[in-house]
Amino acid sequence: MSDTPTLGVVGGGQLGRMLAEAAAPLGVELVVLDPTPDCPAAPVARDQIVGDFDDEAAVRDLAERADYLTFEIELADPDVLARVGEQFGVPVHPDPETLRTIQDKLVQKRALAEAGVPVPEFRAVDDRADLLDAIESFGFPVMLKAREGGYDGRGNVPVRDETDVDDALAEISAATDGDDVGAMAEQFVEFEREVSIIGAKGEDGTATFPLGENVHREEILRETVVPARTDEATAERAREVAQDVLDLLDGRGVYGIELFESPDGDILVNEIAPRPHNSGHYTIEGALTSQFEQHVRAVTGRPLGATDLRSPVVSANLLGDVEERQSVEISGVEAVLGHAGASYHWYGKREVYPLRKMGHLTVVGDCESDAESTGDLLRDARDLRDEVTFR
Structure with a gap:
């Protein structure tokens, strides 16, 4: 490792930009991987590799130039990160297994519940019948969430009555680009x-x-x-x-x-x-x-x-x-x-x-x-x- 360590970051959005701004005073340089040329992090990072977040060849290029690997977006592929990190002997943090758990909201909630961490009531939804069963169990309203891929309001849909059911399922499908990744119904929390x-x-x-x-x-x-x-x-x-x-x-x-x-x-x-x-x-x-x-x-x-x-x-x-x-x-x-x-x-x-x-x-x-x-x-x-x- 050089006197100026390099941190490779999968993702070059605003979080990558602010990571680069924070790293410089610590003597750490950033190289980011992002599919958008001249991404938000590019002007303040040392360099950008243009490639998809799950492009294994691009992640290998990133690892070859880095002393450490991390990610600023959950669209990173945990399997790719684990393989590449092991291949090049580059530490990957957080652990790819943690990313795998958190990427899927249902898996995440199950892990929390099994560990005794308090969470709202939830259940898997693979089709309309599952959602109706969840509604019968929880009552209205319920929150329907895409298991993967939702962000900034996409993939989280409140279901307030029977008339919302089909529209909510369609909205979840649209939020995940039609991929059959399933959903999760969660009891609506009346929070303070x-x-x-x-x-x-x-x-x-x-x-x-x-x-x-x-x-x-x-x-x-x-x-x-x-x-x-x-x-x-x-x-x-x-x-x-x-x-x-x-x-x-x-x-x-x-x-x-x-x-x-x-x-x-x-x-x-x-x-x-x-x-x-x-x-x-x-x-x-x-x-x-x-x-x-x-x-x-x-x-x-x-x-x-x-x-x-x-x-x-x-x-x-x-x-x-x-x-x-x-x-x-x-x-x-x-x-x-x-x-x-x-x-x-x-x-x-x-x-x-x-x-x-x-x-x-x-x-x-x-x-x-x-x-x-x-x-x-x-x-x-x-x-x-x-x-x-x-x-």
Whole structure:
């Protein structure tokens, strides 16, 4: 290994871009593999290999140039990663077996339930009859989820009554491009709030970031408020559940752990991402170590960084606000840059389409702020986001 280690990353989207930005100060260079030429990570990574995420020849090229391998997208192929990592003697983190478990939401939920981690009631759905059986068992509404491939609202469909059944099944099929990958029905959780914890597994232990409160609309994350507006006992329970999740998973790296807080303070695991997560973007300005630096530290075997919060913070996604795919013309950024405590992150995407993640902003409080001030930060973040347009 050279004095400047190279991290090979399968995926070169915005997560790869922010990984490269975080790796540089640590003396780690990135090479990314992505099918889109000049992908978002390309301008800040050392190099890009153009190829599909599951292209074994391309992954071999990546391994030949890397001291460590990781991924920033679940479309990576765990079998390919395992074979190539062994062939070239390059460590792969998180473990490909963990990726295999998490890729399939049904397999993921079964593994969590078998380990005693609290999750909503669920069952496999292979056809219409299975969905009707789940509805009979759980009652309306239920959440129908594609087992594989769904993201940013695609592949998660609420079924509120009998008239939704056929449309929901069709939507799941469309979300997975018609592939017969099956689905999972989950009991609808009447939650008090959606929350998440960014956890990390390092060579010598684990670490968790503070509990964040997530605001979704149309199944897409809009804002994350940190610390979450809940009581300390619930936050501690969430941390304990997140720790149980980390104990179950194999391989170093950062994990996004999405949770539900019930009205009586119970915590249930919704889903896990074996990579940096949208709800952890606040850590760049809001925590002593960002989730991206933490991931680089973890997968390269370096000590984990401190996860303390610098101050209350809110992050807000900047989403495509157009009616159809088109070239990007950004305006309103000056409002963000002119606001004390606000930071702007552009993902480098040249085309915009409805609800595409184009960037995010954060607004931090001062060091004297307390958790109650997050309401003001949330209002400021929403106002600033409304100033930014992509058309």
